[in-house]
Structures are given as C-alpha cells and as structure tokens.
Amino acid sequence: MMERTFVMVKPDGVQRGLIGEIVSRFEDRGLKLVGAKLMQIDRELAEDHYAEHTDKPFFEDLTDFITSRPVFAMVWEGQDAIAQVRTMMGATDPADSDPGTIRGDFGLDMGRNVVHGSDTEPGSAEREIKLFFEDSELEDYERIDEPWLYE
Template identity: 70%
Template sequence: MSHHDERTFVMVKPDGVQRGLIGEIVSRFEDRGLKLVGGKFMRIDEELAHEHYGEHEGKPFFEGLVEFITSGPVFAMVWEGADATRQVRSMMGETDPAESAPGTIRGDLGLDLGQNVIHGSDHEDEGANEREIALFFDEDELVDWDLGTAEWVYEDAGDH
C-alpha cells in the first residue's frame, strides 16, 4: 500500500445480491478509481452475524438484522484507495435510502431502510475497518497489486 492508501470493508447485502446489483456496485467503485484487493461470495452464518452486529446485541432490531443478513448470500469486499472509507461512505449515501441523494448507491438503487443494498465500514468508528476486514478475510486472501491507472487517478502517483 502506498502512503496515502487505506483499506475499507464493503458488503453487498442479500437484497443487493438477489437483485443482481453486484456488478453495478463493483463498477461504481472501479469507476471512482478505487482498487479491489479482496472479494468473497459467501453465506454469513449466525455466529458471524452476531460478531458483525455485536454492538447492536440486545437492541429491538438486532434479531431482524441477523435474520436478514443470513437470509441469502452476500458479496464481501475490501477496497483500497486514498481515504477509502470516507469515499465509500459518501458513495453509498445515507443509511436510509429515502434520505440518500440521487447519484449515491442507495439513492439510486434502494428505497427501504431495512433493505438498503450495501454495508460499508463506518469512517467515524476508529478501527471498524480493521475489525470488519479481519472478521471476513484472512490476511492471505487480500492481494497487494499495483493498479495500472493509478497515475491517472492520483496526481502524485508517479512520484513514489
């Protein structure tokens, strides 16, 4: 990873997978200039769901979250780029698609709070990225590689 890069965890939720939106979502991040360093098509089991949503345990909506995230396959990914977590969050839109601007992933592809297509690490939660990446990926499942277009995405990419 070069000095300005950060990795962030992103997941296409079961509704996004069912609606055939994986390609659309991946394309948006690629178009933006982010680099995919890990991807996994998988079913989340109860145990992983409980770990992933651990902070919400005991809240009234917790069981619904677990039930939904385990209801079908998901596509888990790790993206890398400058300030990647904040970039991805702004591209996703608000948690509630109804409040998300057109042009964002949720603003274009979602209508309902419970089925909001995508999850991304919270840039305001220190360590959320590392925690979520480690939950879903082993270190050897993440690939270090050079994006050929980097010099056309970052003005200083040719300098180091």
C-alpha cells in the same frame, strides 16, 4: 492516505443482481478491489459483525436478514477509501440518500438498503476486514492507472 475498507452487497442487492453495478461504481471512482467473495454468513459471524447493535430492538431482524441469502463481501483500497465509500453509498436510510449514491439509486427501505460499508470509527474497517477475510485472501498489487489517480 491510502487505506482499506470493507463493503458488503447485502442479500437484497445480491438477489436483485446489483453486484456488478456496485463493483463498477467503486472501480470507476478509482478504488482498487483487493479482496472479494460470494458467501453465506452464518449466525456467529452475523452476531460478531453487528455486535454493537446487540441490545437494540432490530438486532434479531438484522441478523436474520444478513444470514438469509448470500452476500458479496469486498475489500477496497484507495486514498481516503473509507470516506469515499461512505459518500458513494449514501445515507443509511435510502429515503435520505441523494440520487447518484448507491442507496439513493437502488435502496427502497431502511432494512433493505443494498450495501453495508465500514463506518468512520477508528478501527472499524480493520475489524470488519478481519471478520470476513484471512490475510491470504487479500491481494497487494499496483493498478496500471494508479499514477493517473494520485499525485
């Protein structure tokens, strides 16, 4: 099933120069980048994005961090893209992430785990994509290698 998912290189990943490495991993996997932008998240967007955590004690720290420096927001497309991206990112806590995953290779701290990706809850990816991207900012195109990626 072809689907789209949202991924964000968080401020720690941007500051550490990991955008290219992270983009390369998803491209190497065969996922298609259909939207991307470097942006500074404002407080309102951060609160909307993390709305499910509003009542949790870490909400303030989370929103303060995500608004502290630029992020790199992306939309990836591919067969089972949501599950593929979740696997490639690794566990939320880098200490629990396997080597070879993005968080396992680059994350050092739960609060500085380099990337965010849409969870597997129905509608999460669509909701996050709409928060960060207008429809006009997303591209529909066929990659030349698609016949070699999918049956």
